[in-house]
Amino acid sequence: MSRHKQQMNGPKRGLAFIGVAALLFALVGVGWAHFDHRLPSNATLLHSGSEVTVGLDSQAPQSLDIRTVRGKELDQALIGNVxxxxxxxxxxxxxxxxxxxxxxxxxxxxxxxxxxxxxxxxxxxxxxxxxxxxxxxxxxxxxxxxxxxxxxxxxxxxxxxxxxxxxxxxxxxxxxxxxxxxxxxxxxxxxxxxNYTRQSGGSGPFTVHSFNPGNSIVLSRNPLYWKQQSATSQITLRYFDSVETLNKAMQSGEIQLAVLRPTDSPKSFEDNKKYTVSKGLTTSKVTLALNSSADALFSDEHTRWAVRYILDNTAITRDQPNAATVLNGPISPLEPGYDDLSALYPHNLSEGENDINYYKRQYVGDNTFLVPQEYESLGQEVVKQFAPTNFHLVMQVVDDNTLNQRIANGDYSMAIVTMQGPDDLGAFANGRFGYQNSQAQQDYRNALASPNDIDYQRNLRAYAKTVSADAGSAWFYTESSMVVADTNVTGYPKNMTDEFLPLRDVRTK
Missing domain, CATH: 3.90.76.10 (Dipeptide-binding Protein; Domain 1)
Structure with a gap:
């Protein structure tokens, strides 16, 4: 009898132990989930073994301290991720x-x-x-x-x-x-x-696993992230000094995703069927600045009108490999207050010639045309478009520092510039290029004093229309946001990748 009880009680004790263990495990799980809010309810590890390496044609950060280090590189890498x-x-x-x-x-x-x-x-x-x-x-x-x-x-x-x-x-x-x-x-x-220079202290879907200054940042999945977990367990950001070296890294399989600069040409990637080339929008605007200072040629509105009519920005946008959308005013499609202003100055060479031929050739003279090195091909196209007219452009290719200094000194007639962000938006209200228009200044003051976003955007549209109608500048296009991916990579962003690169959804199939 006792032997039979022992045989029967063995399984019972085992079942009882398993039950108690299960209960304790459940209680520990509940306690841990509520302890200091440390474990989110959706903390599933998706594709836990997957890794993706992203290559960027960008300057590599020397510090991760996003509090003090200026420049878009840290915004691109860390905001929305870390x-x-x-x-x-x-x-x-x-x-x-x-x-x-x-x-x-x-x-x-x-x-x-x-x-x-x-x-x-x-x-x-x-x-x-x-x-x-x-x-x-x-x-x-x-x-x-x-x-x-x-x-x-x-x-x-x-x-x-x-x-x-x-x-x-x-x-x-x-x-x-x-x-x-x-x-x-x-x-x-x-x-x-x-230690913000080398580590991270954020609440995003990734943490900084390691940092090699001037070379790479390794991001690891944050298992305590309070929203949806990242699709990939680890993402490495590697920095390259040119689009050519970036392309070689793609071809060798070192990287699976390439993020280009807005000024890069995607042509070298487009012929490879292993890649998917995605072109989105940025807020970067390629602009033809006109020196409108009191003693400059473009202080006269008729000369500015002539430029607007002569310039065929639709043809330029079609031919430039990094162009996204035609632009006819100071606000791009992704920015608050955008309006389509293409009807103001449709390309009309005859109308432009009529405006400029009002003046004698000696008055128009030779016009110094400053072109940044990365926009040399665009500058050459502009010179061709103006060749049939009395405008004689003397193109000078310069580095960025020289460009900025000469614009500040008024030592130019026309210049290709890129404009981005709120400060650049006010350039035509604060006389950056010598341009003065009291109505534009009032429109801009109204925008900044708006109590809500609806009024803000309405006043910005008025400002943009005033500036464009008065030909305060000429505009070419908004630049493309370009990402090249292996065909088995999904979930990557396409717009504004030069300043905002959320990677939570990136994964391999």
């Missing part, structure tokens, strides 16, 4: 929820209330809440970190509870939300001590 911002933006440059799931703006544009997501965390497991948002904004302003210049008029920042942040302004700043989707909006861990 660091998240209070407000986000999508691939069409539209504002979207990020750390803040929603926001409300008062009618006078002076008070912003942000409602944060819950159960957020940094990569080290620390909870992310309104305290970190307040801390981050205060640090950016007090220590003049990169982005501080975009927080104009900020009077106070408060957090009445863990999920609410209130910002008060002394004057309307309709660009505030967009600023909070870039450097000015990065949220740092208020309780963590990080």
């Amino acid at each position: 660091y998240e911002t209070l407000v986000g933006r999508d691939q069409n440059n539209k504002l979207v929820p990020s750390i803040a799931k929603s926001w409300d703006v008062s009618k006078d544009g002076l008070n912003y209330t942000f409602t944060l997501n819950s159960d957020m965390r940094f990569a080290n497991g620390d909870a992310l809440d309104s305290t970190d948002v307040v801390y981050s904004l205060q640090q950016i302003l007090n220590k003049n970190y990169a982005g501080a210049e975009d927080l104009t008029g900020l009077k106070s920042v408060k957090n009445p509870d863990v999920s609410t942040v209130q910002i008060a302004l002394s004057a309307p700043n309709p660009r505030l939300l967009r600023a909070l989707s870039s450097r000015a909006g990065i949220i740092y861990d208020s309780t963590s001590s990080v």
Whole structure:
């Protein structure tokens, strides 16, 4: 009898042990999931063994300190990947929820209330809440970190509870939300001590696994990410000094994804059937600046009109390999306030000749035409277009420093420049090229004083139309955002990759 009980109780004790162990495991799992918000409910490791190497034709960072190091390289590599911002933006440059799931703006544009997501965390497991948002904004302003210049008029920042942040302004700043989707909006861990030059302390889908200054950055999946996990366990960013070396790395299989500069030509990649070449949009505008200073040729509106009619920017856009869309004003399709202004000056060589022939050849004279080295072929095309007219262009190919200095000194007649960002947008209101127009200045002041985004965009459209109608400049095109991928790589971004490169969804098939 006792032997039979022992035989029967053995399996029972085993089942009881398994049951207790399962219960303990469940309790530990529940406890861990709630401990300090460390484990997100969606922490599944997708494609856990996959790796992708991305090559960039870009200057390699020497430091990872996104707080202090200027330049787009760190924005491109880290924002949206390692660091998240209070407000986000999508691939069409539209504002979207990020750390803040929603926001409300008062009618006078002076008070912003942000409602944060819950159960957020940094990569080290620390909870992310309104305290970190307040801390981050205060640090950016007090220590003049990169982005501080975009927080104009900020009077106070408060957090009445863990999920609410209130910002008060002394004057309307309709660009505030967009600023909070870039450097000015990065949220740092208020309780963590990080060596930002070589490490990371963000809340994004990746962490910095290793950093080789001037060469590469290795990003690893953040298993504690509070939203959808990255599709790839590791992404290596490698930097190359030219599009040619980038192409060789693709051919050898060293990289699976190549991110080109907006000035690069994709032709060397397009003939290889192993690659998919994607061309998206950037906010970079290739512009023909006209010296409109008081004693310069283009101070006269008729000469500016002539340039607009003579220039065939549609043909140029078609022939330039890095061109995306024809541009006829100071705002590109991905920027707030864009309007199609192509009807203002349709290409008409006869009309342009009539405008310029009003003046004697001696008055028009020889015109110094400055061209950056990377736009030499574009400059040659412009010279050809102006050849049948009384405009005689003397093209000079210069480096960027020389170009900027000579424009500042007014030592030019025409120049090819690239324009990007809010500061460049105001160039035709602040006389950067000697251009003066009181209506444009008023339109721009109205835009900056707008209490909301709707008024801001309406006033920007008025500003752009005033400048374009008065031929304050001539415009060529917006540059392409170009990505080349092996055919088995998916999930990569296509727009604005020169400044914004979210890699969470990148994976191999």
